[in-house]
Amino acid sequence: MSWRWVLKEARLKTTYLVRALRLIWEATGRWTLLWLLLLLIGGVLPAALVYLTKHLVDAVAAAIGAGLSWETVQPVLWPALLMGGVLLLSQGLSGLTSWIRTAQAEHVLDHVKDLIHTKAAEVDLAFYDNPDYYDHLERANSEAASRSLSLLDNLGSLLQNGVTLVSIAAILVHYSIWLPLALLITTLPALFVVVHHHRREHAWWTAHTVDQRRAGYFDRLLTMAFFAPEVRVFDLAGHFRQRYQEVRQRLREGRLDLMRRQAWASLGAGLVGLLATALVMVWMVGRALRGLASLGDLALFYQAFNQGQGLMRALLSSAGQMYANTLFLEHLFTFLEIQTGLPDPEDPVPVPRRLREGIRFEKVTFRYPDSERPVLRQLDLFIPAGKTVAIVGANGAGKSTLIKLLCRFYDPDEGRVTLDGIDLRRFRRRELLDAITVLFQFPVPYQDTLARNIALGDLKVPPTREAIERAARSAMVDEIARKLPYGYDTLLGKWFSEEGAELSGGEWQRVSLARAFYRQAPIVVLDEPTSAMDSWTEAEWMDRFDELVRGRTALIITHRFTTAMRADLIYVMDEGRVIEQGTHHQLLALNGHYAASWRRQMRQHDEPEASDLSAQVFLPGADKNQ
C-alpha cells in the first residue's frame, strides 16, 4: 500500500463521495437542510451536559451540610434545571431526527431506484447477454440505496461527533494540552481495524455477487408461479432447495468468518482504549489527591475523557464506514455510467412514416456479443413496401435475430439494414422504434386490465375505448372480453387480486397481438403470431389479416404453412442465410426444402387442404439429410 496508491484511492473515493452527496441532495434537498441543523444542535448538547454536571456536582458538594434554605438550594437548582432542559431537548431532537431520517430514506430509495430503472431500461440488449451486467445490476440494486443513506448517516455522525469532540477537547485542554492528543492516539488502532474490515468485506462481497444472484435464482425457481407446475411434475423442489442451501451455506460461512475476524480485531483495539482511560484516570486521581482538582473536576474529567474516547471511536468508525460505503456506491456509479454501444447519429435523418421502397438486409453478417459463430452470414433479404413477407426456417436459423437487427437492438458486424435505402444507423433509435410494432415470440403478459394490456401498445396517444376495441377485434380479443366478468376492465393475472382472470396461452397471445395492432406503425413485425392459436382461430384470424396490414409493411416469422402460404413473398432461411425465396406456389414448383417439407406434411396427414395443417411445425432444416 504505497502513499501514491492511498492518495489515488482518496481522490477517487472523494469523487464518489461528492457524487453520492449530490445524489442525496437531489433526492432530499429540504429534508437534508433540516437534518443538518438538528445535527449541529445535537452536537453541542453532550458538551453542555458535561459542563453542567461539573457545576451541579460542585454546587452539591458546597451545599452539603449547609442546611435547607433558598440561598443554599439556588446554586444547585439552576444547573439542575438547565440539565433537565438540555435532556428534554435531546429527547425531542432524537424523535424529530428519526422522523426526518425516515423521510430521507424513502426519498433516497425512490430516487436511486428511479436512476437504476431508467438506466436498466435504456441499456443495449447486448448487455443482457453478459453476466457482468447482471453483477453490476445486482450490486447497484441490492446496496445502492441503503449505502447512500448510511453514507449520510456516517456524514451526520462525523459532523455531530466532530462538533461534540471539539467542545469536549476544549474542556480537556483546560487540564492538559496532551489529553486531546492522547484521545487521538489511543483510538488509532480502532481506525485500522475498521478500514481493514471494510476493505475485506467489500472484496468478499464483490467476489460473491454471482453466488448471491444464484441464491436469488433458486429462490425464484421455488417460489414463482411460472415455475411451479414444472417443479411439481418433475419433483425438482428438493433438488433446488438443496442447491439453494449449498449456495447460502457458502455465503453464510464467508460472512461469519469475516465477522469473527472483525470481532477479535475490535477486541484488541478496545483493550488499547481501556488501558489509556485507566492511565489518564490514575493521573487525574493523583491530581485530586494533591488538591489540584475538585470532586466536580474529577466527575467532569471522567465523563469528558470517556465520552471523548467513545466519540473518537465513533468518529473514526464513521470515517471507515464512509470509506466502505463509497466502495459500494462505486458499483452504482459504474452501473449508471454504462454507455450505449449504439449511439444516435449526430445528424439524424427522419424515419419515413410511410415506406415507399421497403426494408433491405444487405450482405448482413452478425455474431452475438462474445460469440464466435455468425448467426447471420452475408444475408440478403428484401421486404417490399406495403407487402407481407413470411420468413420460415429451422430452429436457430436466425429468424428472430432479424427482428433484433431491424429494431436496432444490435448492429450488424458487416453489411447494413436499410429503410427506403437509408441505413438504420442514420435514424434516432427512439424514432425508428416508434415506426415499428412487434409481437415478440414470448410476449409479456402484464398484470393489469385487459384494456390497459392493449393500450400499453402505444402510450403516446391518449387511450380511447374505441381504439382499444378496434385493436381487440383485429386480434379476436373481443370474444375473450365478452367472456370476462368486467369485460375490458377485467384484471388479467392473479398477482394482485384473487379476482384477476387467468387466460390460456393462446388467449394471452391474442391479447399481445391486439397490443401490437393498437400501435399504428407503418412496419408490422410478428414473430410466431399464431403459434398458440387453435387451427379454427388461426384460419379466422388469417382471413382478417390482409385487411389489418393494408398499407403497412409486414414481416411474419412462422413455422406454419397456413400462415406462410398467404404471404406475398416467402423466404426460407437456414444457418443464417436465405436458401430459397418466392411465393408459396413458386417454392412448391422449385421443389427444394420448402416443397419437401410441405410434401412430407401432406403425406403425414394425408390431407389435401393446407388449412387443416395449421398445427404443424415447419422445419425445412430437418429435411437436409433426406
Ligand SMILES: Nc1ncnc2c1ncn2[C@@H]1O[C@H](COP(=O)(O)OP(=O)(O)OP(=O)(O)O)[C@@H](O)[C@H]1O
Ligand atoms: N442473445 C444471444 N446470444 C448468443 N446467441 C444467441 C442469442 N440469441 C440467439 N442466439 C443464437 O442465435 C441463433 C439464432 O437464434 P434465433 O432466435 O434468431 O433463431 P430462430 O430462427 O428465431 O429460431 P426459432 O425458430 O427456434 O425461434 C441460435 O443458434 C441461438 O443460439
